[in-house]
Amino acid sequence: MSTVTSSTRTGAPRARLTLRQKRRLSLAVQYALFVAAVVAVALVADWQTLRQNFARTEIAAEMFPEVLTVALKNTVIYTLSGFTGGLVLGVLLALMRLSSVPPYRWLAMAYIEVFRGLPALLIFLFVGVGVPLAFPGSTIPGGTVGQVALALTLVAAAYMAETVRAGIQAVPKGQTEAARSLGMSSTWALISIVIPQAFRIIVPPLTNELVLLFKDSSLVLFLGVQLGDRELTKFGRDLASTKANITPILIAGLCYLAITIPLSYLARRLEARNAKATA
């Protein structure tokens, strides 16, 4: 160790720039490029037109309070119902995936591969258009909420199943062995020892999954929904069309970020806490 550092040190003074000087120079060049780019954009942009299209305060003001009391509320309802359904189905699929009965494993693997391989939009169209066509007269209970919840559940379950499975497998084997040595059945060992520990491990990835679902709930745009069922994206787009202005879309975007950025931050915090606990 000491021999390596001393040999690099003796080599350094002969170079024209020391390593530290080189690093400083490179940083200075990067900052200069950044400032030049910002100045160029500021000079080229037509600020008057931009403000007219993106940030019309009177249009923004008109959106309240519906953007919160209807659109944001519906986004939250769709997302949480899809998340809950996805978690339940995901745990079920994960247990099937780990089952010692091969047909269960095959079924779970087939589901996971199919639903992870399809665009979420296709699943929305399938649920919203395909099901009513295929089973005439039948409706998915719960109206639009039911449809969106089902579509999001189907999408989320495939991803969550893999997350839950990884979490269960990350619990050390000794935990199951200790539980079985105390006479617990394999079911009890799973329910009271393994799954609670698996959940602690998968809370950060599940939080990230929640962020993805918030964004995927916007796909409801492609289903015919009534006024009261509109969520952020559809609400913003409809208003943008009638006003021929982008401001509503901007406001809808800010509403998403108000939720997704804190959630992502939370996921990173939880992840860091887990890393510390296992270290």
Next chain:
Amino acid sequence: MTAEALPHDRADAAIDVRDLHKSFGDHEVLRGIDFSVARGEVVCVIGPSGSGKSTLLRCINLLEQPTSGRVLVGGVEVTDPDVDIDAVRRRIGMVFQSFNLFPHLTVLENLTIAQRRVLRRSKAEAAEVARVNLEKVGLSEREDAYPAQLSGGQQQRVAIARSLSMGPDLMLFDEPTSALDPELVGEVLSVMRELAAEGMTMMVVTHEMSFAREVASRVVFMDGGVVVEQGPPAQVIGSPQHERTQSFLSRVLDPAATPGPHS
């Protein structure tokens, strides 16, 4: 083979192992073990790493399924396919090298969860049994702590108390002090010494020769998947008959031949 006369009546044995074989794939780890433990006996199993000591213990409570041979615990054949294995395991306490406490539960919950789920004891009854056993291992004040807040020695004592709370007929220990810092070994061994003095039937895989010499009623030396030599500690540790036992003991007992604390 261990054709020598067994020290007690096998029909009444706490553990009776007959011609036990265990293979992992092509690798035969146990190659015909014949051996028994009488009620109230403390048997220490010694032998080099990889000789099959853990596998033998794990075959007794069926954490591993034997390839062939018979294992009887308290007269019940655990290798019988019709046996209720959960019922058998309830009567066998197992203490692991790595403690294996449940990290998401408090000390008290670690001791009560199996009592409640398996023995169907009420919350109050389970807590009462748990507190008696925590007292026994000297950790009464830590019942609300989580395992991560305890030292290794404390965790292993909790693990012993957790097994005792199920009221086992016998206890298996798999190198219970090997994962501990040297200064924490003593507290665990003294709990085990007390248990032995109370008459608990114990089978202990260990490298602590002074513990074996002092507490064991019998020492069993294993190597290469067979029992090479067994007998009273003074005989097996004091004047081993087999060359393999001698060379193992000289490695374990001679401080110059064993790696020091700095390695």
